Amino acid sequence: MTLRVTDSDSTTGTVDADPFVLTDELREQFVAVVGRENALIDQAERDDYRDPYWFPPDRTYDSSLVLFPTSTEQVQAIVRLANANEVPVWASSQGRNNGYGGPSARVKGSILISFRKMNRxxxxxxxxxxxxxxxxxxxxxxxxxxxxxxxxxxxxxxxxxxxxxxxxxxxxxxxxxxxxxxxxxxxxxxxxxxxxxxxxxxxxxxxxxxxxxxxxxxxxxxxxxxxxxxxxxxxxxxxxxxxxRPEAYSPLYLSIPRDEQLDQAIDIVRELRLAGILRGVPNIQDMITAGDIHFPEHRGKFPSFVDPTWTDEQLDAVADETGIGRWGVRTALWSDAETIDIHERKIRQAWSAIEGGQVMRLATYTAENWHTLESAGYMDRLSGGVPSRDILDVLPDFVGHVGFSPVVPLRGAEVAGVMRQIRAEVIARTGVNYMCAIFATNDRSATIVTPVFYVRDDPNQTKAAMDTVKGLLVQLAQQGYCEYRAHLDFMDLAQDQLDFGDHAYRNFAEKIKDAVDPNGILSPGRHGIWPSSYRN
The missing domain is CATH 3.30.465.10 (Uridine Diphospho-n-acetylenolpyruvylglucosamine Reductase; domain 3)
Structure with a gap:
């Protein structure tokens, strides 16, 4: 096996390990563990179990077999068989990590273990x-x-x-x-x-x-x-x-009228979090991201995922027309009714420092009207614990994306500065509109989640998106920022940026890997951690 090479010949410019070839005899033994009805064998079957956002003709990360165990005992049997024959396996739960590689394995030809039938x-x-x-x-x-x-x-x-x-x-x-x-x-x-x-x-x-x-x-x-x-x-x-379930729950939307006010808004969010007024994970979204999903009454007024880049003047005009601002904070309050009122007043007081900023209390839910939450708007449902797939419903079938998500200290100028740097690169190199969600995952840091969109059967757009993200990964690493998760195609590149102590982190992680998985069968190469059998 090879890895950490720099040359590439795939459509997307991937860094790849040599493929694993599964023999027919071994395939039959693995299928026997779960039964033919719980296995995808032919390529046509397996093609339904890969990242739909990956460039369709590219076979870099094809599997050789997909198994759907129905019990822990079957998982143990699969792993024992794989270990005895040094067969790489790659486990995923639902396999829907689309935009990051989906269920695919880092080593081509691996057996995929899917848990879709262990769903109790x-x-x-x-x-x-x-x-x-x-x-x-x-x-x-x-x-x-x-x-x-x-x-x-x-x-x-x-x-x-x-x-x-x-x-x-x-x-x-x-x-x-x-x-x-x-x-x-x-x-x-x-x-x-x-x-x-x-x-x-x-x-x-x-x-x-x-x-x-x-x-x-x-x-x-x-x-x-x-x-x-x-x-x-x-x-x-x-x-x-x-x-x-709290006595009362109120979803909120806090508007940020102009892009240049984002720095100030992030600092206010941080202080409200540190004070215990804002709980959970506030999500700061640009207008395009928030628009069609959260404000269906304005649907059609925002640029689409792969439209040519709009100017600031165009975006400002729509922000003013709709009243949702160039950015907005999606958050909520969970407590008793009296405390919610107090915290809302404190939020309004803090938010008044943003010229033109609005605090919208979307609704209040209590035991009496909790049953209406299932049919409420997306923001109401999300922070009330009601899952949905609304985002997928507004994403056209022909569009794919790759995720890029660095972690940044929760300082307004720093977060907004990194975001603007990413935005400039995405717009310059792809020509599409920039979309972003900034997650305040705790009181002190934020994750800038950027999906870079492209027409997924267009090789030029696909390559431009992948190259943009890889370039940003290295560029921001030189400034001291790292992703919180990496796409399958550049896991090695991301791990290589963790260079302190001559890659002491990777070296330590690989020592653990060699100790607990000496044959290197479990997800080799995941996030750039390879077993000794794959290292040169």
């Missing part, structure tokens, strides 16, 4: 407010279970509800309610290791321990973070902390 909600503990789920459980599935039980408990959801609760969490996916702040919802994992053995983290290390999903530490080293964005094991169940 194993437990809902109403008293202690947590659930235990398998990796195929979608946000829709967990919500449906909680809704059937009377909406006493709420789950913090991301923008799109079709993904996996576990898969999204393990990739540091962002959700918006208080449990989403600093990725704090996960607690206690069950993990299949490379030799097929089973590990339980935290207090789950003791058989029958009732604190497994209620206490985030344990006795000795805390292992849970080792299985996030890693290739050390396959998580087959996880605890998820839920939120008791």
């Amino acid at each position: 909600v194993l437990e809902v503990n109403t008293e202690l407010a947590y659930a235990v789920v398998e990796p195929g459980v979608r946000w829709f599935d967990l919500y449906d279970e909680l809704h059937a039980q009377g909406d006493e408990l709420l789950v913090s959801v991301p923008d799109i509800g079709w993904g996996s609760v576990i898969g999204n969490s393990l990739d540091n996916g962002i959700t918006f309610m208080p449990a989403g702040s600093d990725f704090s919802a996960q607690c206690g994992m069950e993990v299949v290791l490379a030799d097929g053995s089973l590990l339980r983290t935290g207090m789950g290390a003791q058989a029958g321990n009732e604190s497994w999903h209620t206490y985030k530490r344990g006795l000795g080293p805390v292992l849970d973070p080792l299985f996030m964005q890693s290739n050390y094991g396959i998580v087959t169940r996880m605890g998820v902390w839920l939120m008791k």
Whole structure:
């Protein structure tokens, strides 16, 4: 195997490892574990299980087989067989990490393990407010279970509800309610290791321990973070902390009339977070991103995903006409009615420093009208724990995107400065409109999530988007910024930017990889961590 090469001959300019070739005999043995009905064998079948935003003719990351286990025991059997024959496997939950590579593996020819058929909600503990789920459980599935039980408990959801609760969490996916702040919802994992053995983290290390999903530490080293964005094991169940339904809930939209006011607005958001007034994860979106999704009454007034770049004058005119501003903050308040009123007054007082800025209280939900939330607007549902797929409904089928998302300290001038640098590069190199969402994932940092859009069957647009993101990755790394997750096609490039101590982080991570997975079968190359069998 080879890696960390700089030459490339694929359509997108990928850095690739040599492909793995699965023999017919081994394929039959793997299929026998799950049954033919739970396997995708032919290329036509497997083509339905890849990132739909990837350039269709490019076969760089094709799999050789897709398996859908239905139990942890089947996962263990697959891993044991793979380990015995040194077959690379790549696990995904729903496989819907589109824009970052979807379910595809870093090594071409790998076996993909999909958890779409391990989709049981194993437990809902109403008293202690947590659930235990398998990796195929979608946000829709967990919500449906909680809704059937009377909406006493709420789950913090991301923008799109079709993904996996576990898969999204393990990739540091962002959700918006208080449990989403600093990725704090996960607690206690069950993990299949490379030799097929089973590990339980935290207090789950003791058989029958009732604190497994209620206490985030344990006795000795805390292992849970080792299985996030890693290739050390396959998580087959996880605890998820839920939120008791508050007495009242009010979604808010805070408008920012002009682009040059973004710096000031970010600083105000930070201070409101540090003061405990704003909780959860406030999401600061540009007008184009917010427009069609959050304000359907103005649909059609905003540029589309791949329209030629609009001027500032054009964008300002639409911002004024619609009243939503060039930027807006999507946030919410969860508490009793009196506290919500107090916090809203404090937000309005702080926001009055932004000339022309508006604070819109969209609604207030209590036990009496909670049943109306399912049919409410997108912003109302999202921060109330009701998953949706509204974003997908406004994204044309012919459009794809690649994600670029650096983490920046939560200082207005710094966040806005990095965003403007990214925007200038995207516009100059692709010619499309820049779209962005800035997530205040905690009180002190923000993730600038930029989807770079393109017509996905156009090789020139696809290459321009990929080259733009790769260039930005290196450019911003030189200024001290790193992505919070990387697309499959440039995981190695992203990891290579972590250069402190002559790449001490990667060196340490690879030592762990070699110790826990000596044959290097579990997701080799994930986020740039390769086993010794693939290193030159």
